[in-house]
Amino acid sequence: MAGRLLIVSNRLPVTVAERDGGVVVVRSSGGLATGLRAPHERSGGLWLGWPGDLTSLSSEASSLVEERLGELGAIPVQLGRSEQQVFYDNISNSVLWPICHDRLDHLPLRVTGWDVYETVNARFADLVVEHYEPGDTIWVHDYQLFRLPALLRERLPDARIGFFLHVPFPNPEIFFTLPVRRRLVEGMLGADLIGFHTARYRGHFAATLRRLFRIERDADWAIDWRGRRVSIGVFPMGVDAAGIAERASAPAVSAEQLAVSTGNPRLLLGIDRLDYSKGIPRRLLAFEQLIRSRAEWREKLRLIQVAVPSRGTTRAYGKFRREVDALVGRINGDLGTPSWTPVQYLYASVPDHTLLALYRAADVMLVTPVRDGMNLVAKEFVASRVDEDGVLVLSEFAGAAEELRDAVLVNPYDVDSVADCIHEALVMPDPERRRRMRALRAQVMEHDVHAWAEGFLGALAAV
Numbered sequence: 164m165a166g167r168l169l170i171v172s173n174r175l176p177v178t179v180a181e182r183d184g185g186v187v188v189v190r191s192s193g194g195l196a197t198g199l200r201a202p203h204e205r206s207g208g209l210w211l212g213w214p215g216d217l218t219s220l221s222s223e224a225s226s227l228v229e230e231r232l233g234e235l236g237a238i239p240v241q242l243g244r245s246e247q248q249v250f251y252d253n254i255s256n257s258v259l260w261p262i263c264h265d266r267l268d269h270l271p272l273r274v275t276g277w278d279v280y281e282t283v284n285a286r287f288a289d290l291v292v293e294h295y296e297p298g299d300t301i302w303v304h305d306y307q308l309f310r311l312p313a314l315l316r317e318r319l320p321d322a323r324i325g326f327f328l329h330v331p332f333p334n335p336e337i338f339f340t341l342p343v344r345r346r347l348v349e350g351m352l353g354a355d356l357i358g359f360h361t362a363r364y365r366g367h368f369a370a371t372l373r374r375l376f377r378i379e380r381d382a383d384w385a386i387d388w389r390g391r392r393v394s395i396g397v398f399p400m401g402v403d404a405a406g407i408a409e410r411a412s413a414p415a416v417s418a419e420q421l422a423v424s425t426g427n428p429r430l431l432l433g434i435d436r437l438d439y440s441k442g443i444p445r446r447l448l449a450f451e452q453l454i455r456s457r458a459e460w461r462e463k464l465r466l467i468q469v470a471v472p473s474r475g476t477t478r479a480y481g482k483f484r485r486e487v488d489a490l491v492g493r494i495n496g497d498l499g500t501p502s503w504t505p506v507q508y509l510y511a512s513v514p515d516h517t518l519l520a521l522y523r524a525a526d527v528m529l530v531t532p533v534r535d536g537m538n539l540v541a542k543e544f545v546a547s548r549v550d551e552d553g554v555l556v557l558s559e560f561a562g563a564a565e566e567l568r569d570a571v572l573v574n575p576y577d578v579d580s581v582a583d584c585i586h587e588a589l590v591m592p593d594p595e596r597r598r599r600m601r602a603l604r605a606q607v608m609e610h611d612v613h614a615w616a617e618g619f620l621g622a623l624a625a626v
């Protein structure tokens with residue numbers, strides 16, 4: 164890649180926080196930020212996105228934040244509160260997210276706000292155009308910005324533009340329920356390269372193109388679109404596997420791991436954003452079924468479920484939280500004893516070292532989403548297991564299942580069978596457990612996030 168890399172995502176990979184009366188801007192350590200840091204810094208590039216709600220900051224604090232963002236190569240998109248609410252809560256979280264996760268039952272009865280979705284995408288386009296220099300490569304991320312590639316193409320006909328979708332692309336039967344289905348796909352087709360996590364999502368997209376425009380892709384998975392070629396690729400995202408393995412081996416993490424596991428019953432672990440796509444209620448029911456059906460696990464097994472607060476301003480998430488709270492309370496109330504709390508439920512984000520200690524302490528990691536684009540937690544668990552031990556129970560509806568064939572694959576809708584599979588995972592003979600974990604580790608270490616970023620950018624440079 165010759166020029167700079169301009170990355171565009173809904174959120175900037177930073178958190179602005181007030182501390183000791185002042186403000187600080189902290190770089191976030193999320194998967195995308197880690198994976199793109201090297202190509203971003205190497206190219207002296209920019210990252211454009213929303214920095215979070217800064218409307219309550221004084222003008223002095225705001226200029227400090229801008230200065231600090233500038234040092235990090237981050238360009239903030241300014242969005243008003245109501246604009247943000249319609250664009251982010253009402254359309255992105257309440258319509259596009261459920262559609263991409265096959266949840267038509269979560270759609271509001273009436274949807275308004277597509278005009279604001281368009282306006283906000285256009286605002287992103289203005290900012291990109293303002294900073295673009297010939298030779299730059301633009302990489303747009305995710306469903307909040309479906310319209311952006313086409314809006315950029317109108318104004319920068321010769322720019323090299325890539326688009327990557329982090330969530331599933333649904334089956335056309337589901338996608339077609341969107342009144343703006345055509346405009347969204349036209350938006351994506353402004354890119355030169357469109358990337359998905361799995362071959363299945365790419366297949367859904369190709370079927371959608373066929374039905375909307377009667378276009379067939381060629382043998383190289385490219386189409387001719389308004390005088391340009393658009394390539395459609397599969398790029399399964401990975402994690403910073405070597406970095407995670409190194410941090411998971413730190414003495415402080417080992418000490419914390421011991422504190423979690425010593426003297427306690429065996430440990431099942433779930434770590435998710437509190438989102439209805441992650442399969443938490445059925446996972447809890449499977450755990451309950453296991454305890455009820457196999458008395459040997461009473462007081463001998465516990466589940467730590469970390470549910471990270473997410474999208475608190477979107478209505479469906481408040482309701483979902485109350486459902487999960489009630490289910491955890493019911494299960495603990497029914498099964499618990501004075502010396503045993505079956506489910507330890509944390510509604511919180513835990514620090515990185517605690518996350519790693521939990522991964523290392525778990526006997527069995529439960530990743531059982533009902534639908535998930537990829538799921539990086541599954542891969543982080545594997546990367547952290549430098550002891551080559553532990554079992555991953557993984558939903559076949561997570562994108563990660565297409566690669567992690569040595570996990571115990573389950574259908575999360577089949578609660579009884581998930582319960583049986585957890586039991587099998589707990590009693591799995593030592594050699595098989597280690598054989599599976601070694602195979603998983605080889606996969607995760609080789610196909611890491613750096614290979615993912617290079618793979619996508621290499622393909623974009625070649626089109």
Ligand code: GDG
Pocket residue numbers: 193194329330400434435436469471511512513514515518535536537538539540541543
């Ligand atoms: C979307 C797609 C796709 C979670 N809890 C804590 C914490 N985390 C970190 C994990 C992991 C990340 O958050 C979650 O990533 P996932 O991939 O599991 O899920 P989504 O947030 O839904 O991400 C997904 C992804 O985009 C990438 O394309 O895989 O399918 O839905 O990195 O470690 N980190 C810390 N404390 C926590 O409590 N420190």
